[in-house]
Amino acid sequence: MHRRTLLGASLASIAAPLAPLRAQSAAGWPSQPLRIVVPFAAGGPTDIPARLLAEELGKELPQRPVVENRTGAGVVVGTDAVAKSAKDGNTVLYTTVAHSALRAMFARLPFDPMADLQPVVLVGVIPMVLMVNKDLPAKSLQELIALYRANPGKYDYGSAGNGSALHLSAELFLREAGGLKVNHVPYRGSAAAMPDLLAGTTSMMLDVANNTLPYVQRGDVRGLAVSSPKRIPQLPEVPTFAEGGLPNYEAYTWHMIMVPTGTPEPIQAAINATFNRVLGKPDVQQRLGELALQVRTDSTPASATQWLQSETAKWEPIIRAAGIKPD
Template sequence: MHRRAMLGLAAAALAAPAFAQRPEGWPSQPLRLVVPFAAGGPTDIPARLLAEELGKVLPQRPVVENRTGAGVVVGTDVVAKSAKDGTTLLYTTVSHAALRAMFARLPFDPLADLQPVALVGVIPMVLMANKELPANTLQELIALFRANPGKYDYGSAGNGSALHLAAELFLREAGGLKVSHVPYRGSAAAMPDLLNGTTAFMLDVANNTIPYIQRGDVKGLAVSSQQRIPQLPNVPTFAEGGLPGYEAYTWHMVMVPRGTPEPIVRAVNATVNEVLAKPEVQARLSDLALQVRTDSTPDSAEAWLRAEVAKWEPIIRAAGIKPD
């Protein structure tokens, strides 16, 4: 028994190189991973997978806390106002890049008060159309909307959601198409009206769209990444469909309060990248259509966030998007 215990301790030590030597001042309190989205959703699931895997290389598994409210504002505020010691992490998405333009007043500054640590990965979106709609390609859809301004509606997961922003970008890139927005409380709530033809199209994250397209319930007209995705090999990219400038993702990122000591930020980044590099983790995240990034740094994550803010804020302001 003693020999097996010693072997187990040795294996655990070998499995945790990134935090075997913690930065000076690293606290011993349990870690929290705050997810500003509901439990069981498309953001919560990979966040919990990350927490589970981090628990294999850290002394303790981070506790996932779902703190919802006012979009992502409540959960993000929890992290922004937490101790700057690396014990509280934020797991967030492209919604973070929309906060300044969406809200006239926030209890925190999304850029000044939060520090990007690691870009976990990106998830392409897929444009789905009602199967009875007289358009079988992206160009046919654009021509239909151009010939019938204001006649059709599209659904989204809510005002200011990643799906809403991606659809508004599409309409703008396609020449300012006039299609009315119908917000729902999540993409699952929007799907029935797409299926019955109340709405004409919807953009959704790839992992949500795959079963509907594979069953033939809807038409898959375009995927928002630079390459086609393996799960939907017959769905062309927007570039292949005639909109080469269009690219939109939802992305997942780990953040900490701004002012967290740099050694801790670097250590968290190294450990997240270490976990994401595991083939079994990549396989599980790939099943969710999340394209994993294993080489991000705090600096590159910061640059990514600022580029996304610069991309989406003009779209939000031009479309007059406000929170529900």
């Protein structure tokens, strides 16, 4: 019994340091610390979920992933860095709906957004919320549409910059509402745009739900519509666009993991399985849900690719019709 106890303890001591290696996939991924490139500034609405996932992935992988913020020319600099990285799955791109706008917005790019990068995981979607200045004489979406229709070119709306998700979703709204004429005022981020909405300098802004929650909940602005098919639990009193009379309007920002095209399929499968496993954890879903991120846990590289293709086909005509160019 004594020898068996010693043998068991010895085997346990050998197995303990090897335990993290079991998290490495059969494909040998990752072969070094995972590098998650976020083409947005640190601390923003894209960076925060990426870091949360990196923290959780660190419990699954041999070494904790590293989040690297690579900004510049919108998302071009960070995206280009991943497109040109080794095809080993050790460097991934954590991007958003901005990726689907690249081809239409830029006359020249150092990479092909569709051909040089492969979607692997659709992390989830965040609905947009249409907000107006609380003193604006429009208490509903239909009243806002009527106000804009009666006063073409009189009012302004703010966005986080040309080609941002906020800009695109607003242009889609104006088109779906019958071609309303409202002047676009681009800012350097939604945080910079919010003071003018609060002051009434601009009349309207669409923003991702996680950014709008405190302002709508406090009554600083009036929430008129949410862009998802159903109302969101954080703002149960705000109706959907469909309830407001625009049944075809649906817009999100979304979060996606991409790798360089040519990354072996077994590595893509390992990345997909690992992210989906982490996204399936109830505590992760709760924490991301607090950011209004509606998590997907069943995406595949094929379904993520189909999503990107659909979103690109949706937004490119909007960008071209509106003549949207990068700042």
